[in-house]
Amino acid sequence: MHRRIIAPGALAAASLMLAIPASAASHSPGAPGIGDPYYPAYGNGGYDVSHYDLRLKYQPATDELSGTATILAKMTQDLSSFDLDFLLDVSEVRVNGAKASFTTSGQHELVVTPKKPLDKGTSITVVVRYSGVPSTKSAYGFSTWHRTPDGAVAADEPEAAWWWYPSNDHPLDKATYDVSVAVPNGTQAISNGTLQSTRSQLGSTRYNWRQNKPQATYLTTLAVGKFDITTSTSEGGVPVVNAYSKDLGDNDGAARASIERTGELVDWLSGYFGPYPFNSAGGYVPNTTTGYALETQTRVYYSPKQFANGANSSLVVHELAHQWYGDSVSLKGWKNIWLNEGFASYAQWLWSEHEGEGTTQELADYVYASHPADDPFWTVKPGDPGPDHQFDDAVYDRGALAIQALRNAVGDDAFFAILKGWPQEHAYGNASIADFQAYAEKVSGKSLGALFDVWLFQPVKPASGALAKSAGEAFAKSAGVQPRSWKKIVAAHGAH
Known part of the structure; x- marks a missing residue:
């Protein structure tokens, strides 16, 4: 008979295992990324956020930002710890009221370990207290926090939240928002949605903004500075809030001549895409040195440089079209970027036709003829361009070509039914x-696999017949003529 010898430490460990509930023993750390192959470290695994409450204070003179983020979420798996995407300095984290330990990892990960493991299906409240100077922070060699002479702006794609609030930073995890920001008197704070209230005391004013519809993190914006703010209501009943930096100089008039048409353009786009999906619209132009625009939800970000050559209503159409295609209906993954940029570009083509500056078919024929078969333009696949080519011209132009090809294949009745029905089918x-292909096939009654493949996924120029309105037709006689709208349309290519 051989006696089994068990060391005291092993006995203690065995006793501990017996004391741990089976459910707790199954808990594991949440993934540091949500699983997007384009950006493996973006977003996080194991939970789904329903609401962000951000209570902030900002000093424009020093770029100091401090605040408290309260995050409401639900566990999608058993977690022993979880990550938030964030760069500023954290002083305290609480999970369900109890202090949690935390550390940083990688380029932009805040790793939180609660006192008690978190069970799948349960709801949690996470409170993060933090402060810092956003302009001193970078990740992967860049920053998306833009200083201005009188403040700062957070607006960029595919990431911007890390510099001002902790989040699950991927379009798959959309949430509602309350953003409350205190700034010195005489300075304004602008964000998404509607302004619920303002309150001034002790030399500062607090602006309280609310976004009551689900919003992706990259579509959240914050702008602090000295603005001239205009308000109106579109004919269709959509409240519009626009803001212009008081030091735009020579670009001020062209910016206003473009963005003050927001209400008109929202109503016009509603005729193609269905009812406007949010409770406010608008845009703002801070005095930044950037050169792009971004479809930040309900409050579009524009750069002053975009109006250096005069007004551009086509650019405004592009960004407003995103409110349906990209904001209300968001991407499952960044490889699906065509659903955003292709349709926003096609909205510009529709506006060109409306303005008598070139029909959608004339624009399609021109783009097709402008790029010979050996042009690298055709090697970019709009349906899966890769992270390095996510915002190439081909995603916009070949992407819009694909939409015209779809229109020609299914006919106008089915096409416009698809264009309007899609945002309702997947609203918010x-x-x-x-x-989208499955939806288009359902509405049109046609098999569209070959069309989607040749226009979105093949790295070659499609045969001219693929763009034809009818069998045997190649492209229009005007294919070599540049439509009058083209320069305004292409100005949106650098929008991101």
């Missing part, structure tokens, strides 16, 4: 190109 949710 997420979708993929495969989802």
